[in-house]
Structures are given as C-alpha cells and as structure tokens.
C-alpha cells in the first residue's frame with residue numbers, strides 16, 4: 001500500500017476522533033491466541049517490516065516452514081526458549097475507527113494473577129476456544145475471571161474452524177455449551193464468532209468458508225462494540241490525588257485539587273461535598289493545565305478549584321451531597337491472591353484504594369472459590385497464590401468506596417506486603433451485603 | 435451524549451497525567467528524563483497539564499552523551515528557558531573522565547552503554563527515587579511487558595521475571611532506600627499517537643524531525659549523518675541528501691530516513707505508511723534481537 005493510499009485515513013478528523021478500546025485475549029496453550037493477535041496486527045498493517053523480518057528469521061532458525069505469526073507477539077528470551085508466553089504483554093493496533101490495546105494473557109494453569117492483571121483495565125475479553133476441544137475447564141476459568149473483574153463484553157472466538165470442516169453444527173454445539181455455563185456469570189453481552197486465525201477466516205473479513213454465519217468479522221465487531229455505557233456517569237467521584245499550590249505572586253490563592261475523575265461529571269457551579277469532613281461548597285472552576293474547561297467526566301485527569309477554603313488533602317474524596325460513596329472501615333471483598341506467601345488472617349498489610357493508603361487486617365474468610373467449578377469452599381482458612389476468595393477486612397482509616405460492580409474505580413484496591421513491598425493481592429469490594 | 439466522549443488521545447493524556455501526579459505524590463525526588471526527543475517533549479507537555487499553574491515538582495534530567503545534534507541542544511535550552519523549570523545535566527564525558535564509564539568497544543563509536551553508569555551515577559548523586567522515561571511499549575518486544583511503574587534494584591537492574599502485578603490505575607509506589615523506579619507515562623502510546631498528539635496540541639519539536647538537506651554516507655543501507663564525531667570511513671562517499679530523523683538519539687547511532695516530509699501532516703502520513711519501525715533506525719538494536727532486553731536488565735532507559 002502506498003503512502004498516498006493510506007495517509008488520508010490517518011490524517012482525517014476521524015482519526016483524531018478515534019475511541020480507545022482495551023481488550024484482553026485469553027485461551028489455553030495452543031488454542032491459537034498468538035496466531036490470532038499476529039493476524040490482527042498483520043492484517044491491520046500494525047507490524048513493521050523489520051519486526052516481521054525478525055519473526056521470519058526466528059521462524060527459520062526454529063525450523064518452522066512458514067513465517068510463524070505467533071512469533072511476532074512472543075516476548076522475552078526465556079519465553080522464546082520455552083516457546084510459551086509467561087506474563088502479560090501489551091500490543092497496539094489501530095483502524096481509522098478505534099485504537100486498540102491488547103492485553104495478551106497467558107493460558108496455562110498457574111498464571112491466574114496475570115490474567116487478572118490484564119483484565120483489570122479491559123472493556124472486552126476475547127476468549128479463545130479450539131473448535132475441536134470445545135468448552136474446557138480453562139475456558140470456564142477465563143470466563144469467570146473476566147466476569148469477576150467486571151469486563152462487560154465477551155467475544156467467544158471459536159478458533160481452528162478449518163480443522164472441523166467449518167461445520168455449523170460444531171459451532172452451534174459450542175455456543176450452546178458456553179451459554180449454559182455463562183448464564184451464571186455477569187456479562188453485558190456475549191458474541192460468538194467462528195474463526196480460523198491461521199487462515200484469517202472471519203478475522204478481518206467475513207469468510208466464504210462460513211456462509212451460514214451471519215455475524216460480523218472479529219475486527220468489525222471490535223470496531224463497533226458499544227462501550228460508552230461502560231463508565232459510571234452517575235456517581236460523581238473525584239479522589240484527590242495531588243494539590244496544586246503555585247506559591248507565586250500571580251497565583252497566590254490558587255488551590256487546585258487534582259485527580260482522575262472516577263465517576264459522574266463535575267462542572268463550575270456544582271454543589272460538592274468533601275469527605276471525610278462532610279463539608280459542602282461549590283466548584284469554582286474545573287481546570288486542565290491551569291486552564292478552565294467546561295466539564296470533567298471519567299476518565300479525565302483534571303483539577304478543581306472550590307469556592308470555599310477547605311482543608312483537603314490526598315486520599316480525600318470529592319462527591320455530591322446527594323450522592324455519596326459508602327464509607328467505613330469494615331469491608332467485604334472478593335480477593336485474588338498473587339503471591340507465594342499465602343494470605344494470613346490477622347496479619348497487617350498495606351492497602352491502596354483510589355489515592356488513599358491505609359493498613360488493613362483480614363478478619364474472616366467467608367469462602368474460597370474454585371475457579372473451575374465455582375464451588376465455594378467454606379471450610380478454607382487460607383488463600384494461596386492464584387486463589388480467589390471472599391473475605392472481610394478492617395482498615396485503619398475509613399475508605400470512601402462503591403461496590404466494584406457499580407464503579408470499578410472506587411471499588412478496587414491492592415494489597416501490599418509491608419516487609420517486601422510486593423503487591424501480593426487485589427480486591428474488589430462487594431456491595432451492601434450481596 | 436457525544437460531549438462525554440473522550441477520544442483516544444485525550445484518554446491517553448488522562449492516563450499519563452494521572453501517572454505523573456501519582457509519582458509526584460508518592461516519591462520524594464523524582465526527575466523527568468529529557469532526551470530532547472519528541473517523546474520527552476510530549477512528557478513535558480503532559481507535566482504542564484498535570485501541574486500548571488504551579489512549577490513541576492521535579493527537575494528535567496538530561497543524560498548528555500556529548501554527541502548531540504546541535505539543533506536538539508538549542509531546542510532543549512530554549513524549552514527549559516520558556517518553561518522556567520530546572521534542568522540537571524548528567525554528562526557522559528565527565529563520567530568517562532572520572533573513570534565511571536567507558537566508550538563502547540566495537541567498530542562503531544557509540545556512547546549508548548556509557549549512558550548507563552552515567553545515569554546511575556546521577557541517580558546516586560541527586561538521590562533520585564523515581565525517573566520518568568518516555569519509552570513506549572510499542573517500540574520493542576521486551577518493552578511490551580514492562581510495567582508502567584518499573585521497579586529497579588539498587589544496581590538499577592530490571593528483573594523481567596519478577597515484576598509487580600499492576601492493576602487498574604492503582605500503582606504500588608513503595609520502595610526501599612537505595613532503590614528507585616522508572617515510570618513510563620507513555621507506555622500505552624504508539625509512535626502514531628505521539629505524532630497525532632504533537633499535532634493536536636501544536637507542540638514545537640526540534641527541526642531535525644523535519645526533512646532537510648544534510649551531509650550523509652550510506653552505510654549498510656542506513657543513512658548516516660556525518661559530523662566531527664563521526665567522520666566518513668575510508669572509501670565512503672559523502673553525499674547531500676534530503677533526510678529527516680525519526681529519533682533524536684546519540685548522533686553517532688541514529689540513522690536518518692530519506693524523506694520529503696517537512697510538515698507534521700506529511701510526517702503523520704509517512705508514519706502511517708512506514709515500513710521500518712522507529713527502533714530499526716537505531717543501529718545498536720541491530721546487534722541482536724535480544725539486545726534491548728540485555729541492556730534493560732543492566733539499567734538502560
């Protein structure tokens with residue numbers, strides 16, 4: 001493709017007005033995840049020639065017959081040697097409609113933590129299924145994690161359709177099997193697409209091999225998933241991150257309370273409440289870079305000036321008097337453990353929630369969840385690496401929070417071991433005793 | 435309602451501002467690594483968005499190889515002047531003179547490796563505990579896996595097998611004395627995003643990014659600028675070409691591209707159609723596919 005042919009799409013106003021879509025890919029080893037990502041990058045011309053050349057060289061030295069598209073997305077040396085992906089890697093591609101960020105997550109058993117990590121920022125999960133194997137244990141586990149992390153949109157990619165003769169029956173069978181299982185999960189929408197990542201069928205263009213399939217190609221679907229409703233536009237929340245105080249003649253009295261809007265909207269004149277004080281005032285100005293803007297909404301990073309001089313610092317929350325987050329020190333949450341050293345009840349950990357840092361103790365383990373069967377083990381007393389459970393905990397100072405289901409930005413926290421400084425676990429706050 | 439839409443550039447901007455403020459709040463002595471290249475210039479704009487009307491709560495840090503494009507140094511000084519911010523220069527030449535660093539061995543003069551001890555020395559001297567870098571995950575495979583808050587031990591080393599989980603927009607900023615972190619606010623930006631943002635925000639960049647006439651030699655298919663540091667080798671013909679540069683690295687290791695692109699729109703069109711990735715124009719990466727990973731483990735940016 002020549003420069004002239006491609007340039008207009010990228011130069012047009014449409015390009016400047018693209019959406020950002022973050023998606024997660026998961027599947028078990030050999031389902032074709034790397035091939036699919038390689039295919040998306042390749043077909044959207046997101047791979048540069050020298051990167052392709054490096055993959056070609058690597059393919060030749062491995063003795064592969066064709067250029068192995070999977071090698072384009074393969075990462076660090078250790079992984080190259082083992083031939084597997086072991087961590088989350090991020091990939092980027094764009095079409096004139098959207099810019100995509102792919103969190104590429106590993107498929108094998110011991111890496112729940114990586115998938116949870118990748119899933120935390122995504123709007124869409126691509127779940128790969130090998131058409132020959134259908135829904136397997138790992139499909140269920142990946143789906144459950146996607147649901148736990150609140151990913152609203154799921155695409156079940158039934159891959160390797162070429163190996164089952166592009167049979168509609170087989171596709172339908174897998175769809176029914178998946179739907180039966182996913183009925184227990186909380187997805188906003190689930191879409192099924194028959195694919196061959198290797199051959200490119202239904203990846204970018206609809207395939208002639210599947211005339212019975214009436215839906216969109218994967219890329220077309222990703223370009224059009226409706227994500228505007230994924231944000232919480234109702235509950236105004238601004239966790240205070242930083243105070244802008246110029247200490248200069250010109251801006252002597254300037255105080256900007258800066259942060260990333262976690263929910264709802266803020267504009268000049270709005271009546272707002274400060275937590276923990278409970279005092280109310282009005283927004284005098286909403287600024288970016290010291291210049292006023294008309295309205296702030298998630299996920300914008302802004303600062304607000306207030307009409308009254310309140311004592312506000314990092315970790316506080318600005319909300320509306322008529323719509324406040326829950327506040328308290330006793331929290332109930334789903335916790336995913338990410339460290340070799342098991343979670344211990346009674347031990348003190350550091351906890352970071354929005355911009356607020358406190359300490360906490362886990363009081364009680366309600367149950368541990370088996371991610372394969374969704375069975376709740378109420379006799380469990382510990383949470384080991386890659387395990388998920390429901391726990392209650394108490395914090396040293398109140399948190400201003402919402403249920404994770406309602407607002408991930410004010411419902412999520414991380415747990416840090418104070419001795420090692422490692423992030424050892426993460427939590428998603430449950431609502432009013434669900 | 436369409437007015438509540440944030441396009442991808444503004445979404446990336448919001449993420450980067452959040453990251454910068456988080457670092458300012460959680461660390462005592464951050465610094466912003468300023469190379470004079472477009473990525474660090476974009477970081478400076480993001481810092482303005484994050485902290486104005488106040489001053490930045492950190493200085494800019496330039497690891498100066500001494501092998502600079504003159505245009506880039508002039509640009510740096512004018513920018514610092516206009517911003518009224520502090521600039522700390524860590525000189526590779528001084529580090530070499532003090533015996534802290536040595537010139538890279540090999541047929542090509544390069545101070546790429548010498549930057550590592552120079553930087554680590556500056557970190558120690560100024561007790562920096564967090565450094566903003568302009569690296570992007572789309573640049574290179576090893577970077578695709580790096581965290582936004584990337585933890586370094588007291589030798590400045592990165593351990594790709596032992597990275598902290600990083601979820602949502604909640605960053606773990608805890609370190610022990612002597613350790614520091616590298617922070618990459620542009621992690622999720624692509625080269626195209628950076629160019630588009632420069633256009634959207636009308637950001638000034640050094641003139642070498644735009645095509646101009648320059649004395650070069652063609653070496654192993656690469657367009658190499660000729661200078662006092664980097665004279666032609668025996669038998670090489672110096673020719674005048676219309677070139678531009680896609681990165682402002684060390685003058686001696688940065689190859690140009692022959693290009694007529696002399697405006698942002700032309701550059702954007704060229705990037706859209708590009709068939710060589712940006713790092714392909716850095717000769718030192720050609721040495722081996724795993725070269726970047728090795729250097730990163732040692733404390734390269």
Ligand SMILES: Nc1nc2c(ncn2[C@@H]2O[C@H](COP(=O)(O)OP(=O)(O)O)[C@@H](O)[C@H]2O)c(=O)[nH]1
Nearest residue numbers: 029030031032033034035070159160196197198
């Ligand atoms: N026949 C067929 N083979 C495929 C398809 N997708 C991937 N493969 C092959 O399946 C194997 C595993 O693919 P890979 O992408 O490495 O899987 P990953 O482990 O999920 O990343 C490779 O040999 C691929 O060539 C497909 O759609 N059809």
